[in-house]
Amino acid sequence: MIREEHHNILSIVASRMISRIGDIMFDFANNTFLAGLNPTSLSVVAIYQSLESMIGVLFNLFGGVIADSFKRKKIIITTNILCGIACITLSFISQEKWLVYAIVITNVILAFMSAFSGPSYKAFTKEIVKKDSIS
Numbered sequence: 001m002i003r004e005e006h007h008n009i010l011s012i013v014a015s016r017m018i019s020r021i022g023d024i025m026f027d028f029a030n031n032t033f034l035a036g037l038n039p040t041s042l043s044v045v046a047i048y049q050s051l052e053s054m055i056g057v058l059f060n061l062f063g064g065v066i067a068d069s070f071k072r073k074k075i076i077i078t079t080n081i082l083c084g085i086a087c088i089t090l091s092f093i094s095q096e097k098w099l100v101y102a103i104v105i106t107n108v109i110l111a112f113m114s115a116f117s118g119p120s121y122k123a124f125t126k127e128i129v130k131k132d133s134i135s
Helices: 002-035 039-069 072-091 096-128
Strands: none
Touching (some): 002 072, 002 096, 039 096
């Protein structure tokens, strides 16, 4: 039983870590790209970042309610799959005019999904780690 619990803990930590690293790389690449378009493109960067923050603030509350109401594992898997589909779809857009809009829209989708998966990750951790395992 301890071996299975150790495997579960390692899996959840690794998946969250990989997801966060991907989020950071995605944000860095997009901020760099959007800021480098032209001197006035910093307003697009501001929109990009503010939409992400506003969605996080507004929908984290709903994400917590949904995490408590539905199966957390399904929420995490579904949101990660949808985020992957959004990023893969973004990679097929090659025209710079559409790419700027697509980056902002994809970031909105990722922020929305993160608002639901974040509370699920936190609540799911409590399910797989026993109280006597916490030091």
